[in-house]
Amino acid sequence: MRPKNLCFFTFTLFSLLILRVDSTQPPFSCDSSNPSTQAFPFCKTTLPISQRARDLVSRLTLDEKISQLVNSASPIPRLGIPGYEWWSEALHGVANAGPGIHFNGTIKGATSFPQVILTAASFDAYQWYRIGQAIGKEARALYNAGQATGMTFWAPNINIFRDPRWGRGQETPGEDPLVTGKYAASYVRGLQGDSFEGGKIEGHLQASACCKHFTAYDLDNWKGTNRFVFDARVTMQDLADTYQPPFKSCVEEGRASGIMCAYNRVNGVPSCADSNLLSKTARAQWGFRGYITSDCDAVLIIHDNQGYAKSPEDVVADVLKAGMDVNCGSYLQKHTKVAVEKKKLTESDIDRALHNLFSVRMRLGLFDGNPERQLFGNIGPNQVCSQEHQILALEAARNGIVLLKNSAKLLPLSKSKTKSLAVIGPNANSGQMLLGNYAGPSCRFVTPLQVLQSYIKLTVYHPGCDTVQCSSALIDRAVDVAKGADNVVLMMGLDQTQEREELDRRDLVLPGRQQELIITVAKAAKNPVVLVLLSGGPVDISFAKYDKNIGSILWAGYPGEAGAIALAEIMFGEHNPGGRLPMTWYPQEFVKVPMTDMRMRPETSSGYPGRTYRFYKGQSVFEFGYGLSYSKYSYELTTASRNKVLYLNQSSTMHIINNFDSVRSTLVSELGKEFCEQNKFPIRIGVKNHGEMAGKHPVLLFARQTKHGNGRPRKQLIGFQSVILSAGERAEIEFEVSPCEHLSRANEDGLMVVEEGTHVLVVEGDEYPISVVV
Ligand SMILES: *[C@@H]1O[C@H](CO)[C@@H](O)[C@H](O)[C@H]1NC(C)=O
C-alpha cells in the first residue's frame, strides 16, 4: 500500500507543480488542492459574499491593504491570492487596450463589433444586449484560457455626445439620454451575464461592466483646454435631464458592477473626490453595488494639474472618503501609508474600499477555487470569434449604416448592370481603420475595396488623397480613374488621426482637400456617384447633400470587422438600410460655439444656440433620427381615444408650482411611484412597408409640449422599437407611455416636473395630443 500511496502523492504534487508553472492557468484564489487556504471563511462559497469579503479584509496587514488600492493589485501569497488587474477594455469587443488581456495564447483575436456610435444607429436594444453578451462570453473564454489577469472591463462609455467635435463621441451611443441609458442597461446586462429583461443574476458575474466617465465628461482637448484641467460648469437642470440619466439607468436597470469617475471637475469639484456624486447619488440614491475606479491617473491630477488638494495625502483622503475604491495608476500605492500616519484617513476608510473591491472579485467567481468547475467555467476558446458572434458583428454593421441621400434611386446598384466600378478615397483600402479606437485584434480583416472587387470584377482603385488628412491630393489621376467606370464609389471621411481620445476636432468639414476631390470626381463621372463617409463624429457635408452629381450618401461610422461586407451588401441591395442617426449633424458654423460651454439649453440674449436635437435652435445638416431606406414606410397612431385628458391632480395636498411664464406644474416625486404606475397608458402605432424590399425599421416616438421656451426641450425621444416588415406588410407596435417619466422635464432646481397644458406624442409626422391637468 505504502509505495503506491507515495507514488500517488508524488504524482499529485508533480501535477500541481505543473499546474502552477503552466501560464495558461487562469489566476484564482481558494484552490481546493490547497487545504490551508480552503479553510478560510472567505473561501466558503456557501457564505454570503459580504461576509466573505469582510473576513478577507480583516486578515490583511495595512501594507497588503494598500497594495490592493491600485489597478495592478499585488498577489498575497500567504493567503493564496494571486495578483489582479482591474484595467481591461471591451468597448466594442474584447480589446487589449488595457493591461488585463493578452492575445498571446491560443486566442489571437476577438470579435470586433462596430464602433458604438454605429451600433447605436440601429435603435435596437436587443441587439445591443446580444453584443454585450457576446463580448462577456469572449472575455470569460479568455480568462478560462489563462489570457486574462482581470475580468473588470471599463466599458460602456455613456457620456452624452454633447458637442460634435468631441474626439470620443465615436465611443458613445450618441446625444440622447434615453438611447444612451437603454444602451447602457442592455450592454451591461449582456456582458455581466444577466437576461435581457434583467434580474436573472443575483450576485454572479460573467464579466464586470463599468459605466464611465462619471460625470459630464465630454471634452478631451480643445484649443488648449484639456480634460485634466477642465472644470465643467453644469446647471442642476442639465445634470438632471441630460448628463445623469444614462448613469442612473446603467446602475438601476443595468445593475452595473463598476463605475469610473472622470478626470474633469464638475462645478469645481473633481469627480473622483465628489462624495455627493459617488456616495450620495450613485450608492445611496441609485443603489449602486460595485466598485468605483478612477480614470487612469485621475487621482494624481487632482493634486498635480488641478491643484485642488494641498498635499498628496489630502488627495488620498479626499478620494477614499468620497467613495472611490481603486486608483488606476500608482498614486494610492505611494501616498496612502503616509496619509494614514498623518491621520488624514483611517484604516476603516480603506476597508470600505477593499470590501467593494473583493466583493466584485468574488462575484466574478475568482475566490471559488478552480474556475473550470464554476458557473462560467465551460466557456472555451471556441466561443471566441465563433460564427455566431461574427454574424452578429455583420448584422450590427448592416443595421447601423445610415442612408443619408438617395436621389433618383441610384442605390442599390445592380450587380449585373455595373460592368465597371471605380473606388476612390483614402478610406477604401484599410481594414484597421474600420474598427475605430479601443479595438483589439479582430477575427478578420477585410477592406471595402476587397469586398467590392469580389462583387465587380472590373474594379479600379485610386486613393485620391495621400492620407485621410488629405493635405495633398492627386485629383487629376482620380478623375481619370473615375471617368473610365460605370459607377464611382468615394470612400471618404475621418479616421483616428482626426478624432480620437485626447484630440477633439476644430472643424466640422472634411479634412484638407477631400471636399474638392469629391466635387471634382463627381462632376467628371459618367453617372452620379456614391459617397460613403466613415467617421464617428458628424461632418458638415452640405455641399454633397445639394450636389446633383452625388446621387447617394451612406454614413458607416467605424463599422467593425464585418463593416466592409455590410457596406457592399447595402450598396448592391442585399440589405435594406434602416439605421438612423443617433446625433445631430451640425453645420460648420457651429464651431463658433465654445466647446467648453456645457449648457444644453439655448440663450436668446447671447445667441447661444443650445445643443442636441432637444434644444438646438439652429439649422442642422441632418437631424437626430434621420435615415432613409429603400422602402417607404407610413405610420398611424391607432389608439382608440384621441384627445386624451390626464388628471394628475389626484391630491389636494400637492404642491403646484407656477413658473415665471405661469405654467402650473407638479413634482414627479410628489405624484408618487404608485400613482405614476397607475397612470401609464399604451399607445399603438401601425407601420406599413410600401416598398419592394423587406426591411428592419426603427420607429421613434417623441413627445413635445405645445408651449415652447423656458428650458423645455423642443422634443424628447420617449421610446423606440424596431419592426421587421416584408414588402407591403403592415404591423402594429405598442409603446407604454408613462406621464411621470415621459412627459416630465427637469426644472431649474434639477427636480423632475410635469407641466399642465398640451403634450403631443409624435411619430414621424403623425401627432397625438394629450391634455395634462395638474
Ligand atoms: C502573455 O503576455 C503577458 C503580458 O506581457 C505575459 O505575462 C504572459 O506570460 C504572456 N504569455 C505567453 C504565453 O506568452
Ligand SMILES: *[C@@H]1O[C@H](CO)[C@@H](O)[C@H](O)[C@H]1NC(C)=O
Ligand atoms: C382635477 O381637475 C379636474 C378638472 O379641472 C376637476 O374636475 C377635478 O375635480 C380635479 N380633481 C381633484 C381631486 O382636485
